[in-house]
Amino acid sequence: MVTETKQLIESRTAFQQLKTQLHRRMVDAIDLSKAGELKEEDLRSQLRALAGHLCTTEAVNLAPEDREVMVDEIMNEIYGFGPLEPLMSDPEVSDVLVNGADRVFVEKRGRLLPTDVHFADDEHLLQVIQRLVAKAGRRIDEVSPMVDAKLPDGSRLNAVIPPLATNGPTLSIRRFTSKGILFEDMVESGTLTTEMAEFLVSCVSGRMNILLSGGTGAGKTTLLNNLSRFIPVSERVITIEETAELQLQQPDVVSLESRPANVEGKGEIGPRELLRNSLRMRPDRIIVGESRGGEVLDMLQAMNTGHDGSMSTIHANDTADALSRLELMVALSGVELPNIIARQYIASAIQILVHIARLSTGERKVMRISELSGFRDGVYSVDDIFVYRMSGVNMAGKVEGSFYATGHEPVVMQRLASIGVKTSRDLFAPRELKTGGNFKLRK
Missing domain, CATH: 3.40.50.300 (P-loop containing nucleotide triphosphate hydrolases)
Incomplete structure (x- = not known):
């Protein structure tokens, strides 16, 4: 039983590594800054084709549903909250707190809970922060390494990046909901x-x-x-x-x-x-x-x-x-x-x-x-x-x-x-x- 569990964990880890590798190849193959100018459905079709092409050239046997997961993740990188998208879509989550690439927490029903969400690295997290901040009409860089802003959906964002944040970029999002507690x-x-x-x-x-x-x-x-x-x-x-x-x-x-x-x-x-x-x-x-x-x-x-x-x-x-x-x-x-x-x-x-x-x-x-x-x-x-x-x-x-x-x-x-x-x-x-x-x- 222990051996089977270990094999299952190793299999899942290998699969995740494979998916991450293909994900990065797809991101490298497109210009994310210009991709946002395309219609969402056109971009999604291009990404599906690219996923199939990469699976063929890399001799990777990845099921169509897993390819679609990668397409969704990249769409989130361009239009949404990146790896945080599932958390931002969860109606029970009131706050999303990111302390570096590998430490993401949420508040649910008043309690702070860890998640298994992570970013590829600090650079990936920084890119997501910069894109979200730009959507709010603000900027964040080494000259202005701290920002407080309101996102288009009404959520409140606070971000701090190095050199002020010594352990990597941090991001805090207080979610806005139009359906308030009565x-x-x-x-x-x-x-x-x-x-x-x-x-x-x-x-x-x-x-x-x-x-x-x-x-x-x-x-x-x-x-x-x-x-x-x-x-x-x-x-x-x-x-x-x-x-x-x-x-x-x-x-x-x-x-x-x-x-x-x-x-x-x-x-x-x-x-x-x-x-x-x-x-x-x-x-x-x-x-x-x-x-x-x-x-x-x-x-x-x-x-x-x-x-x-x-x-x-x-x-x-x-x-x-x-x-x-x-x-x-x-x-x-x-x-x-x-x-x-x-x-x-x-x-x-x-x-x-x-x-x-x-x-x-x-x-x-x-x-x-x-x-x-x-x-x-x-x-x-x-x-x-x-x-x-x-x-x-x-x-x-x-x-x-x-x-x-x-x-x-x-x-x-x-x-x-x-x-x-x-x-x-x-x-x-x-x-x-x-x-x-x-x-x-x-x-």
Whole structure:
């Protein structure tokens, strides 16, 4: 049995080596740069003929279906993602991470997994990176060895090449999907409960300013996208992002995307400039995809001056860290504000804090929904409304824990009631909350 297994492995290895050899001969025989100018079907026919010719001249017995595999691979080299094409076609893959030619990882359902995908060598990987970057209208070379770009399908690409990447070119792709995770799915999967969802929807309808915090890949943008669904269609919304990811469906939405500097270091237009300009565009609400720098001060000013119902996300480890980072970003604005004034400004601008996390199991949970009701005696007045308490991980590798309503009835309830947004006080009765319920989209 062991001998048969060894022979099978050796046979597969030899076959792969043979296929790789023919693949390289085919690539050498065509001009990839000009091949992209041909119609796909014409090029595919030429490649089939070339594969048959090479098999004959090299005396290689390769089945027609295996020749077709080689043709597909080369087509992917010209039009697609090269060896990464199967990963980019997998609907369960959210991130593709390449650490050199032989180390390719993916994120599936929140977990990082190795793959058997590899490139021929670092030069092959570099060629794929350069082609993808060129599709995005950018360039990457020794002069500009690092790039962040958006691909034509909406996916986000980041690449770093030598000399900055010492172990070979690296590539990170955050996939874009037009079919996002819905609020209903998040409730059903246990990311949050129906009570939490209902309260957040009321806050959006009632034009509360909301800050979402969490780590990388926690699901901040997914949650922000879902909350944005409940903005009334009668309102004018302006979104500001470094890389456009939000997918608002309202009819009066203006999406603004920042622009990096060109190769000469000129032409950069950042989020702060876009935010300032958006104030001249008569917005009802402003959504900043991610707060990262001095634009935070302008965002807080907008929230404090009539643009209620605005929202943003921020990288942070917890709610307290999110507020501290906001203070730091206000300091980065270049406007000298005493720290106590900055805190008062933050406290008057934001009403609701939401922290979401990706746990060690890959599962995502809204860890807490809190109310920021003011600033007293030098500290923020923050009260948790809903929390998630993790107790461990079971034998199946799933997290164990429960959601709870703390019993705090938000001060914003008065404001919601005054503008006709009905929210039951029963939502906040102190108790353990059930997960996996059916959340119905309210019209």
